[in-house]
Amino acid sequence: MKYAYLALLLLLSAPAVAQQPPQPVLELDAIQRLADQNDFRMALQEVNRRLEGQPDEVESQFLKALLLQQTGDISGAREIFVSLSRRYPQLPAIYNNLAALYTSTGEYELARQSLQSAIANNPDYPVAQANLGDLYVKMAVEAYQQALRLQPGDEASRARLKLLESLFANGR
Numbered sequence: 001m002k003y004a005y006l007a008l009l010l011l012l013s014a015p016a017v018a019q020q021p022p023q024p025v026l027e028l029d030a031i032q033r034l035a036d037q038n039d040f041r042m043a044l045q046e047v048n049r050r051l052e053g054q055p056d057e058v059e060s061q062f063l064k065a066l067l068l069q070q071t072g073d074i075s076g077a078r079e080i081f082v083s084l085s086r087r088y089p090q091l092p093a094i095y096n097n098l099a100a101l102y103t104s105t106g107e108y109e110l111a112r113q114s115l116q117s118a119i120a121n122n123p124d125y126p127v128a129q130a131n132l133g134d135l136y137v138k139m140a141v142e143a144y145q146q147a148l149r150l151q152p153g154d155e156a157s158r159a160r161l162k163l164l165e166s167l168f169a170n171g172r
Helices: 002-013 028-036 042-053 058-070 074-088 092-104 108-121 126-150 153-172
Strands: none
Touching: 028 058, 042 058, 058 074, 074 092, 074 108, 092 108, 092 126, 108 126, 108 153, 126 153
């Protein structure tokens, strides 16, 4: 009984805490503006708040994956993109962004497969077509570099490598 009285006394003597009204959930464009201002921590916090109320909202999940990628959480971004690609295979942007993650980690075969899935699901998606071309060029550059490491005097490989490198120096 002594403890119950003490607990009641502490409860009654505690200052009243004003109840804060819940903050409104930001719209996706407002969260995107936070990201555009490089406030990724706040943008992630806000997109997570959106997902609490709407856990299956594709656009919010997609934005969260992009934000995780921006903050360096590649595995978290990858997990979301893979999940989205399974649930929404008709959306080529998911595969395209997944391919970018795979490319950034040197997983070119997975990147190629992702881009081909994007194209198979939407043959008129030019971004995936262009990124597939870029991926093939990157793979070719690395193959020629390896050939030159193995045979430094290979002038044909050196010329091809120089040509490919000049394409990216001028065009990208």
